[in-house]
Amino acid sequence: MSLKTDSLWDPIEKMPLDEIFAKDQILLNEQLIYSLSRSRFYQTKYQKAGIRSDEILSGEIPLDRLPFTEKSEILDDQRDNPPYGNNLCVPMEEVSRIHRTSGYSGNPYLILLTQKDIDVTLEAGARMFWCAGVRPDDVVVHCLNYNFWIGGITDHLSLERTGAAVIPFGVGNTRALIDLFLKLKPSGISCTPSYLSKIEKVLLEDFHLKPGDLHIKKGIFGGEPGIQSARFRNSIEEKWGMKAIDANFGVSDILSAFGSECEFRTGLHFHGQNIIFPELIDPSTETVIEIKKGAVGEMVYTSLLKEAQPLIRFRSHDLTEILDVSRCACGRTGFKFRILGRSDEMIVIKGINVFPSAFGEVISRYPDLLSGEYQIILMGKSPYDHIHLLVEHGKDVSAEKMQNILVDDIKTRLSIHAVVELVPFGRIGRSDGKTKRIVFNDKPTE
Numbered sequence: 344m345s346l347k348t349d350s351l352w353d354p355i356e357k358m359p360l361d362e363i364f365a366k367d368q369i370l371l372n373e374q375l376i377y378s379l380s381r382s383r384f385y386q387t388k389y390q391k392a393g394i395r396s397d398e399i400l401s402g403e404i405p406l407d408r409l410p411f412t413e414k415s416e417i418l419d420d421q422r423d424n425p426p427y428g429n430n431l432c433v434p435m436e437e438v439s440r441i442h443r444t445s446g447y448s449g450n451p452y453l454i455l456l457t458q459k460d461i462d463v464t465l466e467a468g469a470r471m472f473w474c475a476g477v478r479p480d481d482v483v484v485h486c487l488n489y490n491f492w493i494g495g496i497t498d499h500l501s502l503e504r505t506g507a508a509v510i511p512f513g514v515g516n517t518r519a520l521i522d523l524f525l526k527l528k529p530s531g532i533s534c535t536p537s538y539l540s541k542i543e544k545v546l547l548e549d550f551h552l553k554p555g556d557l558h559i560k561k562g563i564f565g566g567e568p569g570i571q572s573a574r575f576r577n578s579i580e581e582k583w584g585m586k587a588i589d590a591n592f593g594v595s596d597i598l599s600a601f602g603s604e605c606e607f608r609t610g611l612h613f614h615g616q617n618i619i620f621p622e623l624i625d626p627s628t629e630t631v632i633e634i635k636k637g638a639v640g641e642m643v644y645t646s647l648l649k650e651a652q653p654l655i656r657f658r659s660h661d662l663t664e665i666l667d668v669s670r671c672a673c674g675r676t677g678f679k680f681r682i683l684g685r686s687d688e689m690i691v692i693k694g695i696n697v698f699p700s701a702f703g704e705v706i707s708r709y710p711d712l713l714s715g716e717y718q719i720i721l722m723g724k725s726p727y728d729h730i731h732l733l734v735e736h737g738k739d740v741s742a743e744k745m746q747n748i749l750v751d752d753i754k755t756r757l758s759i760h761a762v763v764e765l766v767p768f769g770r771i772g773r774s775d776g777k778t779k780r781i782v783f784n785d786k787p788t789e
């Protein structure tokens with residue numbers, strides 16, 4: 344079990360990167376040999392890729408010789424070899440838990456964990472929440488879905504592992520949640536950022552109270568993007584009087600949670616040291632890029648300790664920017680990153696690669712005049728000639744003059760000519776707190 348100091352959960356978090364890398368390589372070889380000996384899925388995959396067993400057993404095969412694993416392959420494997428697929432490497436008596444993650448329609452991916460898999464997952468989770476500022480004297484209400492999904496119980500137990508007291512609330516019944524806050528005065532809430540607006544509405548309508556009346560000190564957010572926008576974060580902190588922390592990034596297929604900010608808030612620290620091995624690739628050429636400051640690419644992860652379902656070179660399709668690899672002021676050496684979007688959402692406009700979030704960043708520069716909501720409308724086929732952007736006026740303001748300013752700003756910052764159309768506040772649909780950013784026709788979704 345890890346030793347924790349006041350500022351770090353585990354001493355590994357301040358270890359020099361070359362020491363972590365050296366241990367990673369040992370674990371990586373062991374995991375590859377494990378997958379070769381136990382996984383019929385990988386045995387077949389290696390064979391198809393022309394990889395000989397002795398190359399893996401020698402411990403000298405370069406990682407980039409091995410094929411990537413796509414989510415679609417493991418979904419197909421479970422569909423064709425029901426219910427758990429050919430990548431299950433342990434007998435069922437060693438399996439302790441079964442989760443489901445999103446797959447394709449009617450075909451979810453089942454994640455199985457042994458006791459050791461659970462323990463390793465909770466260690467990464469504890470590093471993450473400790474880094475985000477959760478401490479033993481906190482009482483945290485956990486409001487993520489416990490029903491089948493990995494984030495509910497796993498984050499709950501990770502929060503508990505930091506020493507904090509955790510109240511398992513789940514989702515729904517916002518009135519009861521508010522009652523609980525009024526009676527027990529917990530110091531923290533763990534939820535998706537969009538859930539706050541629902542709580543605020545019920546607070547106002549049913550209790551005649553304001554968000555600040557709940558006296559929540561720490562907002563521990565994850566499960567969806569948004570909180571990295573300074574504008575959104577500032578508005579939450581102002582309204583709720585809490586510290587809003589981006590504290591819960593993970594890729595459930597490979598490791599439930601391994602990214603959170605520290606007190607300096609300069610990006611998400613990577614907390615998967617010696618648990619998962621990260622690689623950065625150029626998604627179009629599939630070649631490996633060095634993880635260094637300013638590098639942008641897709642993260643690919645290999646599990647290092649998995650017993651039930653090891654994954655080798657799993658493509659996350661998360662487009663990621665590496666913000667820093669030097670030691671942070673908090674002492675941690677885990678590189679810092681931010682998620683730009685999905686690699687499959689990258690848009691090519693006249694030869695320029697851009698992510699939807701880049702437009703969001705330009706729009707968020709004008710918080711007094713614009714709501715921050717936008718929608719990109721693409722016509723025809725990629726690569727696109729031009730982009731049509733719907734941008735919402737702010738509430739009770741007219742921002743007509745913004746049209747030309749935005750066209751110029753987008754041209755200057757992104758080198759893209761956009762046709763900007765301003766639409767009334769509330770026009771762009773927000774389903775479940777999320778807005779569909781790209782529409783592939785000529786009408787916005789409502």
Ligand SMILES: [Zn+2]
Pocket residue numbers: 605606607612671672673674675
């Ligand atoms: Zn830090």
